[in-house]
Amino acid sequence: MSNWSSFYSRRVTCKQDFQKPLAGGETTVHQLVTALHSTKTGHKPLPGYDPNVDSREYYRAQQNIDCNEVYPRIFIGDGITAKNKAYLQRIGITHVVNAAEGRKFGLVNTDGNFYKDTLIRYIGFNMLDLPSTDISQFFYSAAGFIKRAHDSGGRIYVHCVQGVSRSATLVIAYLMIEKGMLAMDAIRTVRLSRDIHPNEGFLRQLALLDNQLRRQRLR
Structure with missing residues (x-):
């Protein structure tokens, strides 16, 4: 088959996939918003600390830490915690995903050099938490990084500035792409452990x- 014929065949296949009806219809933003707001976040102790220890110094050490394990060995947290290398090492973090890399307002100024005095591996994505931001361009690269880390037994810390929108969206996409979850199930999984709020554009x-992955699974 010539290159042109192959290209044309892929285009026809993609068009057919796009037209394939989905059981239950298309996944919509409204459904994801409903899944988000109907799922109550439970209280979990801060990773790395024993809730039964009663000590002023112990509590003080936790004050500037914001982190939750949302899936086995996958954690979401904020940018301040991302800079607390002692804490990341305390909970055994081996990989960091910065979903807000940069020096401007609304970004977290870290990179691979920031963690060079540790064994932590790093990847960063420069984007703002805006509905118009194309976060989908990072779905597969982030999911691949998280998958490789997770498959090797690593512990992954995914963060943005507050740990509620950009980082949560990347983790949800990972669960969809690599774990085969539907979007609503992935959102509920993360939301059960952390109070996340991806913006409407990300949803x-x-x-x-979700619709693309569902059609691919019809093949």
Whole structure:
């Protein structure tokens, strides 16, 4: 088959996949918003600390830490915690995903050099928490990084500034791409352990990803 014929065949296949009806219809933003707000976040102790220890110094050490394990060995937290290398090492973090890399307002100024005095491996994505941001361009590269880390037994810390939108969206996409979860199930999984709030634009892109993955599984 010539290159042109192969290209044309892929285009036809993609068009057919796009037209394939989905059981239950298309995943919509409204469905994802409903899944988000109908799932109550439970209280869990801070990773790395024993809730039964009663000590002023112990409590003080936890004050500036914001971190939750949302899936076995996958953690979501904020940018301040991302800079607390002692804490990351305390809970055995081996990989860090910065979903807000950069020096401007609304970003977290870390990179691979920041962790060079540790064994932590790093990847960063420069994007703002705006509905117009194309976060989908990072779905597969982030999911691949997290998968390789997770498959090797690593512990992954995914963060943005507050740990509620950009980082949560990347973890949800990972669960969809690599763990085969539907978007609503992935959102509920993360939301059960952390009070996340992906913006509407990110939810729209997760809905599109969900429909694409569902059609691929029809093949």
